[in-house]
Amino acid sequence: xxxxxxxxxxxxxxxxxxxxxxxxxxxxxxxxxxxxxxxxxxxxxxxxxxxxxxxxxxxxxxxxxxxxxxxxxxxxxxxxxxxxxxxxxxxxxxxxxxxxxxxxxxxxxxxxxxxxxxxxxxxxxxxxxxxxxxxxxxxxxxxxxxxxxxxxxxxxxxxxxxxxxxxxxxxxxxxxxxxxxxxxxxxxxxxxxxxxxxxxxxxxxxxxxxxxxxxxxxxxxxxxxxxxxxxxxxxxxxxxxxxxxxxxxxxxxxxxxxxxxxxxxxxxxxxxxxxxxxxxxxxxxxxxxxxxxxxxxxxxxxxxxxxxxxxxxxxxxxxxxxxxxxxxxxxxxxxxxxxxxxxxxxxxxxxxxxxxxxxxxxxxxxxxxxxxxxxxxxxxxxxxxxxxxxxxxxxxxxxxxxxxxxxxxxxxxxxxxxxxxxxxxxxxxxxxxxxxxxxxxxxxxxxxxxxxxxxxxxxxxxxxxxxxxxxxxxxxxxxxxxxxxxxxxxxxxxxxxxxxxxxxxxxxxxxxxxxxxxxxxxxxxxxxxxxxxxxxxxxxxxxxxxxxxxxxxxxxxxxxxxxxxxxxxxxxxxxxxxxxxxxxxxxxxxxxxxxxxxxxxxxxxxxxxxxxxxxxxxxxxxxxxxxxxxxxxxxxxxxxxxxxxxxxxxxxxxxxxxxxxxxxxxxxxxxxxxxxxxxxxxxxxxxxxxxxxxxxxxxxxxxxxxxxxxxxxxxxxxxxxxxxxxxxxxxxxxxxxxxxxxxxxxxxxxxxxxxxxxxxxxxxxxxxxxxxxxxxxxxxxxxxxxxxxxxxxxxxxxxxxxxxxxxxxxxxxxxxxxxxxxxxxxxxxxxxxxxxxxxxxxxxxxxxxxxxxxxxxxxxxxxxxxxxxx
Amino acid sequence: xxxxxxxxxxxxxxxxxxxxxxxxxxxxxxxxxxxxxxxxxxxxxxxxxxxxxxxxxxxxxxxxxxxxxxxxxxxxxxxxxxxxxxxxxxxxxxxxxxxxxxxxxxxx
Numbered sequence: 001x002x003x004x005x006x007x008x009x010x011x012x013x014x015x016x017x018x019x020x021x022x023x024x025x026x027x028x029x030x031x032x033x034x035x036x037x038x039x040x041x042x043x044x045x046x047x048x049x050x051x052x053x054x055x056x057x058x059x060x061x062x063x064x065x066x067x068x069x070x071x072x073x074x075x076x077x078x079x080x081x082x083x084x085x086x087x088x089x090x091x092x093x094x095x096x097x098x099x100x101x102x103x104x105x106x107x108x109x110x111x112x113x114x115x116x117x118x119x120x121x122x123x124x125x126x127x128x129x130x131x132x133x134x135x136x137x138x139x140x141x142x143x144x145x146x147x148x149x150x151x152x153x154x155x156x157x158x159x160x161x162x163x164x165x166x167x168x169x170x171x172x173x174x175x176x177x178x179x180x181x182x183x184x185x186x187x188x189x190x191x192x193x194x195x196x197x198x199x200x201x202x203x204x205x206x207x208x209x210x211x212x213x214x215x216x217x218x219x220x221x222x223x224x225x226x227x228x229x230x231x232x233x234x235x236x237x238x239x240x241x242x243x244x245x246x247x248x249x250x251x252x253x254x255x256x257x258x259x260x261x262x263x264x265x266x267x268x269x270x271x272x273x274x275x276x277x278x279x280x281x282x283x284x285x286x287x288x289x290x291x292x293x294x295x296x297x298x299x300x301x302x303x304x305x306x307x308x309x310x311x312x313x314x315x316x317x318x319x320x321x322x323x324x325x326x327x328x329x330x331x332x333x334x335x336x337x338x339x340x341x342x343x344x345x346x347x348x349x350x351x352x353x354x355x356x357x358x359x360x361x362x363x364x365x366x367x368x369x370x371x372x373x374x375x376x377x378x379x380x381x382x383x384x385x386x387x388x389x390x391x392x393x394x395x396x397x398x399x400x401x402x403x404x405x406x407x408x409x410x411x412x413x414x415x416x417x418x419x420x421x422x423x424x425x426x427x428x429x430x431x432x433x434x435x436x437x438x439x440x441x442x443x444x445x446x447x448x449x450x451x452x453x454x455x456x457x458x459x460x461x462x463x464x465x466x467x468x469x470x471x472x473x474x475x476x477x478x479x480x481x482x483x484x485x486x487x488x489x490x491x492x493x494x495x496x497x498x499x500x501x502x503x504x505x506x507x508x509x510x511x512x513x514x515x516x517x518x519x520x521x522x523x524x525x526x527x528x529x530x531x532x533x534x535x536x537x538x539x540x541x542x543x544x545x546x547x548x549x550x551x552x553x554x555x556x557x558x559x560x561x562x563x564x565x566x567x568x569x570x571x572x573x574x575x576x577x578x579x580x581x582x583x584x585x586x587x588x589x590x591x592x593x594x595x596x597x598x599x600x601x602x603x604x605x606x607x608x609x610x611x612x613x614x615x616x617x618x619x620x621x622x623x624x625x626x627x628x629x630x631x632x633x634x635x636x637x638x639x640x641x642x643x644x645x646x647x648x649x650x651x652x653x654x655x656x657x658x659x660x661x662x663x664x665x666x667x668x669x670x671x672x673x674x675x676x677x678x679x680x681x682x683x684x685x686x687x688x689x690x691x692x693x694x695x696x697x698x699x700x701x702x703x704x705x706x707x708x709x710x711x712x713x714x715x716x717x718x719x720x721x722x723x724x725x726x727x728x729x730x731x732x733x734x735x736x737x738x739x740x741x742x743x744x745x746x747x748x749x750x751x752x753x754x755x756x757x758x759x760x761x762x763x764x765x766x767x768x769x770x771x772x773x774x775x776x777x778x779x780x781x782x783x784x785x786x787x788x789x790x791x792x793x794x795x796x797x798x799x800x801x802x803x804x805x806x807x808x809x810x811x812x813x814x815x816x817x818x819x820x821x822x823x824x825x826x827x828x829x830x831x832x833x834x835x836x837x838x839x840x841x842x843x844x845x846x847x848x849x850x851x852x853x854x855x856x857x858x859x860x861x862x863x864x865x866x867x868x869x870x
Numbered sequence: 871x872x873x874x875x876x877x878x879x880x881x882x883x884x885x886x887x888x889x890x891x892x893x894x895x896x897x898x899x900x901x902x903x904x905x906x907x908x909x910x911x912x913x914x915x916x917x918x919x920x921x922x923x924x925x926x927x928x929x930x931x932x933x934x935x936x937x938x939x940x941x942x943x944x945x946x947x948x949x950x951x952x953x954x955x956x957x958x959x960x961x962x963x964x965x966x967x968x969x970x971x972x973x974x975x976x977x978x
Contacts, residue, residue: 015916018932021942022895022912028938043913048920 007038010045010372019044046376072389079390080397086362087394090355093761094398096754097351098441099405104344104747106406106433107413108337110426111330117252119190120286124325125293127157127283127300130317137316139283141267141274143307144182147283147320150303153296157285158185160255161265164693165236166529166723167222175527175723176218177258180265188286189255193245195219196230199264209266212236213245215253218260236263238531254329254422255284276307276314277575284325297322329422335823336740340747342820343498346491347751348440350758352448353484353491357762359391359452360481361769370456384453391449392442399441403429406437416743451480478770482802485762489806490813492755493843497814499748500835501825506745508827509738514566515667517606521730522704523565526715527693527723539690540621542719547598549714550698555707559698560601561684563691564593566669567737568726576680578637579647579657590636592629592678593669594650596691599683602628602664604699612644612662619683625658626683630666633678650680658682671737673826697730704729744824756843759806760850767799767854771861778858779866788859795858799851807840875960879927881906882918883957886928886949894933894944895919919947927953 008020023044027037080087115121127147131137144159151157163178179185183199192198193213203211212234214223223229233240241263253259265281267274287296300320308318330337363370370383378386407429414427455477526546528539543561550559564572575589583589595601599615610631619626627648634643647657666676684691696715700707708727715724735742771778778791786794818830828835875883885901886893899915902908922928933944949957 015945017942018895018945019912019916021935021939021944024940024942025896025938026899026912040912043911044916045913047911047913047917050917 007041007372009369010041010376012045012048015044015048019048042372042375049376068385069389072386073393075386076390076393080394083362086358087397090358090394091398091401093351093354093358093758094395094441094444095401095405096758097348097402098395098399098437098444099402099409100751100754101344101348101440102402102406102429102433102437103409103413104340105436106410106429107417107427108341109433109436110423111333112337112341114426116254116326116329117250120289121326122324123155123287123289124188124190125285125287125296126321126323126325126328127285127296128321128323129279129304129315130319130321132316134317134319136321136323138279139281140276140278141265141271141281142269142276144281144283145269146307147300147303150306151296151299153287153291153299154285155288156184156187157283158182158188159265159281159283160185161281162256163261163263164527165261165263166527168235168238168530168721173529173721173723174222175529175725176260177256178212178261178263179253179256179259180263182265182267185262185284188284190286191247191251194248195227196243196245198245199262203264204266206266206268206271209264210239210241211244211263212241213247213262214243215247215260216249216251219246237529238534252423252426254325255282257422257424276311293322293324333422333740336744339498339744339821339824342817343495343748343751346495347754347758348444350488350491350755350762352444353488354758354762354765355391355394356448356451357481357484357488357765359449360455360477360484361765363452363456364477364769364773366456383456387453387456388446388449391453392445395441395445395448396438399437399444402441403434403437406433416746417739451484455480481766481769482805485759485766486802486806486809488755488759488762489803489843489847490810492752492759493807493810493839494814494817495748495752495755496839496843497810497818497836498821499745499752500839501818501821501828501830501832502741502745502748504828504832504835505824505826506738506741509672509741510734512668512672512827514672514734515607515665516566516730518730518734520700520702520704521605522698522700522707522711522727523568523695523730523733524708524712524715524727525565525693525695525725527725528690529692529722533692536690539692540685542722543598543684543694546715546718547600547696549717550696550711553698553707553710553714555701556711557699557701558600558604559696560604561598561694561696562601563596563684563694564669565695565697565733566605566667567671567733568695571670573677574650574680576633576637576678577649577653579649581637590633590678592633592650592680595679595681596684596687596694597681601697602681604697605667606699607667608665610663610665612660614662614664615681615683619686621685623686625656625686626661627658628662628664628681629660630664630676630679632666632676633680634663636678648680650682655688658686672734695726741824741826744821756846759843760846763799763802763847763850764853766802767795767851768857770798771795771854771858774858775861775866778861779863782861782866783863791859791861792855795855796848796851799847799855803844803847807843810843811836811840875927875956876918878908878910878914878918879922880957880960881908882915882922883927883949883953886947887954887957891946893947898947922953923947926950927956 008016011019019041023037023040026040116124118124126136127139128136129139129143139159141159144157148157158181160179160181163180164175165178166173166175181199183201183204186192186198194216196213199211199213203209214229219225219229229243229246232243234243235241272278273280285296287293297320300322301318304315304318304320308315373383374380410427410429414424417424417427526543528542533539533542547559547561550556564570572594573591574594576592577583577589597615599617599619602609602614612628615626615628629637629643629648637643637648638646643660643663646660648660649655649657664681667679668674669677669679684694696711698704698707698711712724712727715722778794781794782791814836815831822830881902882898885898885906889897889901895912895915898919899910899912902910902915919928923930927950928947929950930948931946933946935941935943
């Protein structure tokens with residue numbers, strides 16, 4: 001492009017044509033780059049601009065601020081159009097950063113930042129008794145009744161328990177998830193049915209409690225959204241319930257996300273399962289206005305002290321817990337989400353640094369433009385403003401592309417979401433998220449634009465315009481670019497270390513022996529329901545016959561039933577008293593996971609027998625009661641003694657003594673990362689009450705999933721009316737327990753790879769720019785006899801210097817920050833040296849690769865051309 | 871209250887009256903140099919013209935492109951009636967103040 005045309009752009013567009021015409025006339029045939037021409041042009045541009053400014057009546061459209069902004073905006077868009085490849089590269093980089101941040105924000109926002117969807121959500125708390133470790137132990141009904149009577153801190157207080165009724169009648173039987181609640185439950189949440197009414201106090205009373213409130217979804221799905229459903233009788237588990245209400249569509253059941261219906265709890269204190277030690281209820285309360293959770297806790301601690309004094313053998317520890325509901329809801333996912341948010345923040349910073357560095361590189365090319373703008377009277381602030389407008393335009397365009405990426409990313413995130421991620425249906429890109437993205441884009445634009453703008457706004461006119469003078473005076477800018485790139489390397493290193501630590505944790509976790517052989521196991525839950533199964537014998541008989549049918553399926557080696565599936569998400573824990581070691585307070589007895597199993601269960605699971613004998617068919621209902629215990633229980637309960645032949649008692653002093661006949665291996669029940677707990681296996685048929693819901697574990701030859709339909713059909717052949725739930729291979733069950741960690745790992749992995757690519761691009765960009773700028777120097781060196789190796793070293797050394805600085809800073813940062821991942825790690829320290837070393841090596845290798853191309857180009861510089869170039 | 875004219879503004883208005891249809895940047899500059907012995911840059915002339923235009927004393931129109939201008943059009947200037955009145959008032963003031971002073975600037 002000739003300098004004349006280029007300089008012509010300095011003229012106000014409206015005046016450009018005739019002024020250039022006049023100049024052409026005035027300097028006919030002269031080379032336009034001559035000083036006279038340039039001087040006249042500069043003076044004309046200066047005069048026209050200052051004349052415009054000085055002439056007040058000149059019409060400016062609207063507000064001068066807006067006017068300037070629109071002008072800058074147009075100019076910025078033109079700049080982008082003029083160098084599309086630069087613009088595309090920057091926008092893609094920004095789209096990655098902004099898009100990833102938007103995606104994560106849209107997941108995190110409803111969970112961590114938005115208030116719960118209830119009125120005055122800060123006043124809703126969970127109330128719980130404490131176990132000996134001070135942890136949440138749930139609530140027993142008798143204690144709840146006392147607290148409700150005595151406590152004055154609450155506007156409303158209620159307890160709830162899970163309820164899984166099977167809906168019978170029209171259509172297929174369907175097991176539903178619901179909650180049984182005491183009156184006031186919905187007042188605690190601050191919601192009321194949109195159709196019909198809430199439960200009344202009378203309906204708390206046993207015998208009058210067979211009424212139900214439906215969720216909006218269930219009402220629509222099973223009852224055709226018919227308003228006349230109110231007052232209608234519906235059959236659950238063989239009992240008739242009257243529908244009294246329907247919840248509003250907007251109601252989100254956070255305490256039990258899958259709940260579709262509610263019924264009164266219907267307990268009274270005299271019931272055996274309403275005892276003080278029956279901690280299976282969740283207690284929730286709404287604080288009176290102005291009462292803090294801490295104040296409520298002080299009151300409850302006093303009440304608890306009185307109860308412990310009155311019933312010393314019924315409580316494990318005095319004191320109660322009062323926890324804001326928001327904390328309860330987000331507790332399990334908070335670390336994973338905060339880690340993801342932190343990681344994506346790093347990616348955004350890296351993207352900013354990268355674009356900043358690109359802009360700095362470009363600023364060197366545009367130096368002359370800004371020199372002339374300065375000469376024409378553009379103030380530093382004006383130029384900075386212009387440049388910032390340009391960068392904001394870039395980042396807004398990048399942000400728009402990012403929203404597209406995010407839209408696509410959110411789907412993936414939801415699919416990956418860890419189990420128990422609350423408010424999943426609220427996750428998506430809505431107006432709030434778009435607002436966030438827009439604000440983020442503007443902030444990003446300002447952030448990455450500021451350094452280049454400040455560095456560019458006041459170049460030296462003479463240096464900038466002197467041909468061949470382009471290689472001086474860039475030192476500070478080159479330093480700024482170097483710092484940016486080193487920063488990128490540092491941030492990538494931290495992300496990679498996070499990814500590395502999480503990967504190793506996941507690896508270690510999945511390598512943990514669960515205590516059984518998960519491969520080749522098919523599991524599904526069957527629930528006996530309805531009046532036919534009201535007594536024990538039909539239940540036992542059903543499970544026995546169903547097991548026979550399953551074992552007859554070709555491909556099934558053996559199969560067994562268990563009341564609790566390890567890693568299945570539930571547990572059933574009982575206090576166990578040991579004969580000869582009775583404790584005055586049974587609440588202090590060790591608690592054990594209880595499994596009611598059919599004899600072949602341990603074989604099907606391949607849980608190894610360590611000593612003694614396993615359970616067999618002779619351990620029938622009338623035979624002497626026996627149990628198996630795991631090794632941990634043997635160690636905890638009988639340190640140094642032989643437990644075989646000793647007797648234990650489960651579930652209270654009125655229960656029979658059971659003889660330990662064998663010791664089996666430990667099984668991870670609540671999670672692969674959990675400490676081993678005592679476990680106890682009982683023949684299902686020897687328990688006083690038949691377990692109505694059992695999980696099948698079938699050992700198969702070949703792919704267990706392929707056998708699922710045949711196994712289901714076998715169970716249905718015994719009784720087609722029973723719901724079969726949660727069909728899964730044991731591998732899937734195990735894998736689901738690592739979901740939260742996998743989520744964090746995939747986040748870090750994706751972000752770390754993006755960060756690595758951006759950092760590599762950053763290193764490449766700086767070196768490539770530097771090689772271009774130093775073409776002459778390299779040419780001279782080469783002419784003076786520098787070897788190719790010497791030239792390679794020259795460039796690579798510069799790259800490695802940047803990388804080294806970044807690695808040093810990143811290592812320090814990672815050492816400081818990795819402890820925030822602590823809760824997500826397993827079997828590996830937050831400062832694991834092997835991970836740190838491996839990641840540093842990976843980054844070094846990538847940095848070397850990024851240096852290589854520019855270095856190779858430097859060796860190809862022909863001295864002749866380099867010297868002739870200017 | 872119409873504004874008063876600066877000296878360069880007076881000169882440019884006079885030049886434009888003389889140039890008629892040929893009143894644009896380059897000839898204005900040339901005539902100022904030849905007849906008024908004033909060497910000014912094009913930039914200065916533009917500045918003056920912009921100011922006169924803003925005051926409504928000259929009007930403009932775009933002319934035809936010509937080859938010696940690299941195919942670019944000219945921007946022509948014409949003195950408007952308010953311009954003529956302002957110029958007359960200005961020159962009258964000069965004349966009335968100068969009248970009666972002898973060439974050696976002595977009061978007779």
